[in-house]
Amino acid sequence: MQDADRWLKRFTPASSPATGRTPGTAALTPLTRIRSRVVCLPHAGGAAPAYQPWARHLPADTELLAVQYPGRQERLGEPCADTLGELADAVAAALAALPVLPTVVFGHSMGSLVAYETVLRLARHAPQALPVRLFVSGAPAPAHDRTNLPAPDDASLLAYVRNQGAAQPEVYDIPELRELLMPSLRGDFALLARYRPARPPARVPVPVTALGGDSDAGCPPESLATWADATTADFASRVFPGGHFYLQGREDTLAGLVTTALRAAAAR
Structure with missing residues (x-):
């Protein structure tokens, strides 16, 4: 479980039987009355707490875990992947080490691609840990052309982040914070530029739901349909008003979607 503790952060709401405290984090020790799990993967340059607001919108018996990539926050001293x-x-190794529970995996932007590759690895090496559904958000399928990535210089990266409507882009205007944040932003976009999916792209053996914003230039609504070819199971999509970060302020809606998926799987 040591690696799981490094890679996964658990967020609990005030009503959680785990802690009974305000939304925050808890160690990955066994929780009583937990019957299902939601695992979230952040965008490029992002960190696990981006999903903390979801905790208050999930049922008390659903565990919320978010992946913490190296090179940020408490993992700042580690090199980026x-x-x-x-x-x-x-991530697949960390998930495979957890107690088996009905699980939904949700990734946004770069997190969608990491989530997809993680599910492929679970299918090969730990099928007992496969999620009941994969949610991908703000990203076309792996086979889709990614020529819209920014140039690797800092000015281009920052302009790209601001144009996408990321939360609190002003933090990059503070020199001390920019110095801490830029390495992970550079590292994440560098690995996106190097990413080459299998040809032909492998298909995950779980249902996929693709989500996006109707004004996201990097992932226009029609590109969500490309995920239909990335699964051997059923496919669904949904478009929301907004841009790349359409999900900000919609934590209750998105938590409702993943909860519905967990309940549907339990009813089968």
Whole structure:
């Protein structure tokens, strides 16, 4: 469980039987009355707490875990991953080490690709840990052309982040914070540029739901349909008003979607 503690952060709401405290984190020790799990993967340059607001919208018997990539926050001293596959290997190993529960995996932007590669690895090496559904958000399927990535210089990366409507882009205007944040932003976009999915792309053996914003230039609504070819199971999609970060302020809606998926799987 030691590696799981490094890679996964658990967020609990005030009503959680785990802690009974305000939304925060808890160690990955066994929780009583937990019957299902939601695992979330953040965007490029992002960190696990991006999903903390979801905790208050999930049922008390659903565990919320978010992946913490190296090179940020408490993992600031660790180098960023060199490849997206390296991230997926580590996340899959961490998930495989957890007690088996009905699970939904949700990834946004870069997190969608890491989630997809993680599920492929679970299918090969730990099928008992496969999720009941994979949610991908703000990203076309792996086979889709990714020529819209920014140039690797800092000015281009920052302009790209601001144009996407990321939360609190002003933090990059503070020199001390920018110095802490830029290495993970550079590292994440570098591994995206190096990412080469299998040809033909492998299909995950679980249902997929693709989500996006109707004004996301990097992932236009029609590109969500490309995920239909990335699964051997059923496929669904949904478009929301908004841009790349359409999910900000919609934590209750998204938590409702993943909860519905867990309940549907339990009813089968």
